[in-house]
Amino acid sequence: xxxxxxxxxxxxxxxxxxxxxxxxxxxxxxPNYVMASPSDLPAAYAQFWELFxxxxxxxxxxxxxxxxxxxxxxxxxxxxxxxxxxxxxxLYPLLVGFNxxxxxxxxxxxxxxxxxxxxxxxxMMAFLISFFPIAVSVGIGLSTLEPEYxxxxxxxxxxxxxxxxxxxxxxxxxxxxxxxxxxxxxxxIGTNLxxxxxxxxxxxxxxxxxxxxxxxxxxxxxxxxALAVLGIALYYAVVALERTFAGWAERQxx
Amino acid sequence: xxxxxxxxxxxxxxxxxxxxxPVLDGLDISVPKGEFCAVVGPSGCGKSTLTRLxxxxxxxxxxxxxxxxxxxxxxxKTVGMAFQNxxxxxxxxxxxxxxxxxEIVAPAMPRRDRVARAEALLEMVGLEGFEAKRPSELSGxxxxxxxxxxxxxxxxxxxxxxxxxxxxxxxxREDLWQTMRDLRAKEPFTAVLITHDLRxxxxxxxxxxxxxxxxxxxxxxLNVDLPQDRTIDVLYTQKAADMLHTLRDQIKIAQGRAPExx
Ligand SMILES: Nc1ncnc2c1ncn2[C@@H]1O[C@H](COP(=O)(O)OP(=O)(O)OP(=O)(O)O)[C@@H](O)[C@H]1O
Ligand SMILES: [Mg+2]
Numbered sequence: 471x472x473x474x475x476x477x478x479x480x481x482x483x484x485x486x487x488x489x490x491x492x493x494x495x496x497x498x499x500x501p502n503y504v505m506a507s508p509s510d511l512p513a514a515y516a517q518f519w520e521l522f523x524x525x526x527x528x529x530x531x532x533x534x535x536x537x538x539x540x541x542x543x544x545x546x547x548x549x550x551x552x553x554x555x556x557x558x559x560x561l562y563p564l565l566v567g568f569n570x571x572x573x574x575x576x577x578x579x580x581x582x583x584x585x586x587x588x589x590x591x592x593x594m595m596a597f598l599i600s601f602f603p604i605a606v607s608v609g610i611g612l613s614t615l616e617p618e619y620x621x622x623x624x625x626x627x628x629x630x631x632x633x634x635x636x637x638x639x640x641x642x643x644x645x646x647x648x649x650x651x652x653x654x655x656x657x658x659i660g661t662n663l664x665x666x667x668x669x670x671x672x673x674x675x676x677x678x679x680x681x682x683x684x685x686x687x688x689x690x691x692x693x694x695x696a697l698a699v700l701g702i703a704l705y706y707a708v709v710a711l712e713r714t715f716a717g718w719a720e721r722q723x724x
Numbered sequence: 725x726x727x728x729x730x731x732x733x734x735x736x737x738x739x740x741x742x743x744x745x746p747v748l749d750g751l752d753i754s755v756p757k758g759e760f761c762a763v764v765g766p767s768g769c770g771k772s773t774l775t776r777l778x779x780x781x782x783x784x785x786x787x788x789x790x791x792x793x794x795x796x797x798x799x800x801k802t803v804g805m806a807f808q809n810x811x812x813x814x815x816x817x818x819x820x821x822x823x824x825x826x827e828i829v830a831p832a833m834p835r836r837d838r839v840a841r842a843e844a845l846l847e848m849v850g851l852e853g854f855e856a857k858r859p860s861e862l863s864g865x866x867x868x869x870x871x872x873x874x875x876x877x878x879x880x881x882x883x884x885x886x887x888x889x890x891x892x893x894x895x896x897r898e899d900l901w902q903t904m905r906d907l908r909a910k911e912p913f914t915a916v917l918i919t920h921d922l923r924x925x926x927x928x929x930x931x932x933x934x935x936x937x938x939x940x941x942x943x944x945x946l947n948v949d950l951p952q953d954r955t956i957d958v959l960y961t962q963k964a965a966d967m968l969h970t971l972r973d974q975i976k977i978a979q980g981r982a983p984e985x986x
Contacts, residue, residue, distance in 0.1 A: 616809070616811070618807045618809055618811045619811055619813075621776075621779075621781060621805060621807075622805065622811055622824070622825075622874070623824075623825075623828060624781060624799055625779045625780070625781060625799050625803055625804075625805045625884075626799060626800075626801050626803070626825055626828045626829055626878075627798065627799040627800060627801055627828070628828045632828065636824070636827070637813065640813070640815050641813070641815075643815075716815075718814055718815040718858065719814065719815075
């Protein structure tokens with residue numbers, strides 16, 4: 471019963487959203503080239519389904535690759551900042567400054583640095599845009615570890631690495647996954663940004679661009695919906711990982 | 725040397741932004757094997773610092789700490805620690821929390837033996853049936869019991885406790901005193917108990933060390949000559965009342981106030 475409700479409610483919400491969208495287009499009598507309606511979309515998917523599959527796959531793997539890089543690099547950076555005060559003081563302003571740069575400005579920079587390396591550039595952008603939350607949350611999680619937690623094992627002569635593995639790392643997992651949920655959406659945006667902005671791009675972003683050039687508005691909207699679906703799938707993949715590895719942090723509803 | 729714990733002329737200062745802050749200044753404590761040493765003193769006088777020195781987590785600026793005939797220079801596996809905050813790991817069950825020190829101290833010990841040891845201890849403190857629970861599912865007193873089990877699961881020579889019952893209500897606290905007394909009869913540790921509860925120090929201690937205000941030195945040592953198998957009733961005897969009175973006066977002196985005229 472409970473599981474039925476958990477599926478039925480979001481599905482109903484999406485159906486309601488589509489109905490309102492359809493109604494708006496019909497009531498206002500908007501033609502296709504102003505605003506496509508949900509009923510236009512199946513035709514677009516049917517016509518371009520191969521392009522959608524290829525594009526979705528390209529967007530997906532480059533996002534995941536960028537995110538994976540962000541996890542590795544963010545964890546490393548977070549550990550360095552979490553364990554060393556000096557490094558924290560040194561790196562923090564750099565990181566904040568870097569994060570403040572609008573990432574769209576990096577597209578031409580990357581494109582010039584690595585000419586023609588479209589896959590590489592896209593992965594790089596997904597990575598650059600998404601590592602910051604991970605680094606910061608892991609750094610803060612580690613540096614705010616209560617000394618007693620360390621002392622339970624340190625008083626037994628355990629090595630720093632053992633303390634990290636058995637206490638510090640698991641204890642920061644909830645913060646890490648909180649950051650990962652932000653990062654996964656950021657990485658996705660980074661990938662799409664490069665796909666849409668750069669000429670001869672790949673992925674769903676490039677499909678969107680070709681829809682625009684050919685004034686195929688139903689296609690453009692179909693891409694947007696596909697992007698939304700992919701984004702939801704990625705987000706809930708992270709949620710599933712969180713349940714598996716940090717499910718203990720969830721408070722029991724009492 | 726007969727004393728399992730020997731603290732001689734220990735001095736220590738913290739380096740702070742405003743210069744060195746002397747915390748311990750000439751501390752002497754001796755605890756014979758198997759005995760229970762309660763330490764009381766004004767707030768902020770350096771009691772927690774003392775526990776960190778005994779555990780080898782810090783080195784004193786001067787003086788020496790000896791455990792079982794060896795000079796302490798670094799942490800050692802023969803020490804167990806418990807704090808005011810039970811610091812249980814939320815991602816582990818109660819049983820696995822208790823087992824944790826064994827993973828460090830006895831990595832080769834089979835899981836079956838670890839579980840058996842932890843279960844035996846949990847039963848001793850009245851936590852049988854809670855092995856699979858998460859820490860957040862237990863009451864504060866139960867968590868502290870689990871924390872005590874974790875502190876002694878690896879059969880340490882020395883058990884160091886820093887106000888372990890400080891955050892508990894009075895009734896729970898008295899329950900835990902009795903649990904502590906029973907554990908002592910079955911487990912072979914020598915204990916240092918930091919506390920701010922004078923009744924606790926008399927009920928559990930074989931000796932009570934009063935520290936002076938910061939920087940702390942050993943101001944007074946009270947020998948608690950009460951029978952080993954004490955009940956809470958013992959605290960209501962004349963003998964205990966006299967001891968509590970002495971301790972109260974000593975604390976007043978430590979705080980820099982004159983004891984009230986009797
Ligand atoms: N790491 C540190 N750096 C600088 N000063 C410290 C540090 N740890 C403790 N102190 C200071 O040293 C003094 C003694 O601290 P300690 O924690 O040992 O006292 P305590 O007797 O345990 O106090 P309480 O009764 O409140 O638990 C305090 O004034 C404290 O502010
Ligand atoms: Mg203290």
